[in-house]
Amino acid sequence: MPLPFRKSGSRAPNQVFAMQIKPSYMANYQFPLNPQRKLHSCSQVYSSFNKQETAPNSSRLQFIRKKKLLSDLSTWGIGGPANYFVQVFNQTQLVSAVRYCDEQSMRYIILGKGSNCLFDDMGFDGCVILNRIEFLEKIEHGVYRVGSGYPFNRLGVVCANEGFSGLEFAGGVPGTVGGAAYMNAGANGQETADTIDSMEIITNEGESRMLKRRELNFGYRSSPFQEMKELASITAVTFRLKFSKTAREMQQEYLARRWRTQPLAQRSAGSVFRNPFSMGFSAAELIEQAGLKGLKVGGAMVSNKHANFFINCGSATSQDMLELIGIVKDAVNQKFGVELKEEVLYIHPS
Ligand SMILES: NC(=O)C1=CN([C@@H]2O[C@H](COP(=O)(O)OP(=O)(O)OC[C@H]3O[C@@H](n4cnc5c(N)ncnc54)[C@H](OP(=O)(O)O)[C@@H]3O)[C@@H](O)[C@H]2O)C=CC1
Numbered sequence: 001m002p003l004p005f006r007k008s009g010s011r012a013p014n015q016v017f018a019m020q021i022k023p024s025y026m027a028n029y030q031f032p033l034n035p036q037r038k039l040h041s042c043s044q045v046y047s048s049f050n051k052q053e054t055a056p057n058s059s060r061l062q063f064i065r066k067k068k069l070l071s072d073l074s075t076w077g078i079g080g081p082a083n084y085f086v087q088v089f090n091q092t093q094l095v096s097a098v099r100y101c102d103e104q105s106m107r108y109i110i111l112g113k114g115s116n117c118l119f120d121d122m123g124f125d126g127c128v129i130l131n132r133i134e135f136l137e138k139i140e141h142g143v144y145r146v147g148s149g150y151p152f153n154r155l156g157v158v159c160a161n162e163g164f165s166g167l168e169f170a171g172g173v174p175g176t177v178g179g180a181a182y183m184n185a186g187a188n189g190q191e192t193a194d195t196i197d198s199m200e201i202i203t204n205e206g207e208s209r210m211l212k213r214r215e216l217n218f219g220y221r222s223s224p225f226q227e228m229k230e231l232a233s234i235t236a237v238t239f240r241l242k243f244s245k246t247a248r249e250m251q252q253e254y255l256a257r258r259w260r261t262q263p264l265a266q267r268s269a270g271s272v273f274r275n276p277f278s279m280g281f282s283a284a285e286l287i288e289q290a291g292l293k294g295l296k297v298g299g300a301m302v303s304n305k306h307a308n309f310f311i312n313c314g315s316a317t318s319q320d321m322l323e324l325i326g327i328v329k330d331a332v333n334q335k336f337g338v339e340l341k342e343e344v345l346y347i348h349p350s
């Protein structure tokens with residue numbers, strides 16, 4: 001049975017492979033074909049395989065080889081080593097990192113807080129580019145231009161404290177601004193796209209582009225970036241918010257509700273499945289009605305607090321989590337005839 005969710009970023013080259021998981025979930029995957037990236041020659045990339053950190057604002061990039069564990073970079077706490085790992089603190093460094101990957105014909109992914117992805121225990125055979133572009137500029141009242149690596153939850157709190165409404169829900173979302181725009185994150189009836197004024201991206205060609213909101217077609221947990229072949233990375237987002245006397249109160253209320261209903265003290269990746277709204281259901285309801293709360297595979301478990309959150313109880317492997325996802329999908333399909341679709345992204349190791 002093929003697992004329908006993505007195995008890596010759209011920036012990965014076309015490949016077909018088989019996964020080493022239990023036979024019932026053995027599958028072949030096809031990466032989308034990417035255009036060949038044509039970037040300029042690389043002059044700013046340096047390798048340093050022993051150092052684990054790179055200084056903020058340095059124009060030099062330090063690539064760490066085979067040492068950085070992806071379990072340290074994902075909220076699920078699962079994942080083996082990245083073949084290459086680099087942090088970028090500004091757009092110039094990001095372009096250099098992408099260029100380097102291109103020159104080496106190496107797959108790469110842009111990683112934010114790792115709150116929506118499942119890495120494999122075998123790691124990732126390409127380069128993980130950790131986005132640390134974290135500036136916040138106030139352009140005018142209620143208009144914020146924000147680096148794509150800025151924590152989305154911090155942005156939600158800052159805006160609400162300053163009396164602006166639209167991003168109150170973000171106060172509890174553990175991703176980055178770039179990840180939130182890429183996924184069109186939402187909660188409590190609000191969505192990231194509702195407040196976007198414009199976005200800045202860099203392409204595979206190394207060009208910067210500014211896109212106005214009206215050019216971008218967002219949907220429930222979907223954005224044009226998920227299909228955009230020429231995208232290298234979102235670099236900044238400008239949000240336009242409205243003044244509201246109750247913004248702070250709303251933000252705090254949403255956060256309190258989240259703590260009441262979601263297992264925030266445990267390791268998860270938020271909602272595993274999208275809600276099948278078109279069929280009038282929520283994924284959590286269906287999973288609970290199928291009697292799957294508390295179901296365990298190895299160290300992976302369906303949360304007893306919220307059925308659409310799957311927990312790493314401490315020792316979960318990627319295989320455990322993939323198998324649990326497959327079992328839950330099958331069970332819900334058999335009982336209700338509803339095919340759940342994953343919200344989390346599986347990053348295939350090779
Ligand atoms: N509502 C909620 O309660 C929760 C919501 N979430 C949401 O999940 C998302 C996860 O954010 P985050 O943890 O930062 O993302 P991740 O680090 O989990 O990255 C997931 C994928 O998003 C893409 N991505 C991330 N940043 C960028 C960028 N700057 N430019 C282009 N693509 C990017 C990458 O896709 P690719 O593989 O193609 O490179 C990446 O693999 C957010 O939308 C977050 O709000 C997560 C948990 C709970």
Ligand SMILES: C=C(O[C@H]1[C@H](O)[C@@H](CO)O[C@H](OP(=O)(O)OP(=O)(O)OC[C@H]2O[C@@H](n3ccc(=O)[nH]c3=O)[C@H](O)[C@@H]2O)[C@@H]1NC(C)=O)C(=O)O
Nearest residue numbers: 187188261270271273274275282284285288305306307308
């Ligand atoms: C956590 C995420 O986003 C969350 C977001 O935080 C919350 C809050 O607004 O609303 C969505 O969850 P959700 O649809 O499960 O919201 P909830 O309000 O918790 O539950 C919906 C319905 O399911 C029921 N429910 C919930 C949990 C459960 O174990 N069992 C159950 O039956 C609830 O009673 C409610 O009737 C988002 N998830 C999706 C896939 O749309 C995420 O994207 O990662």
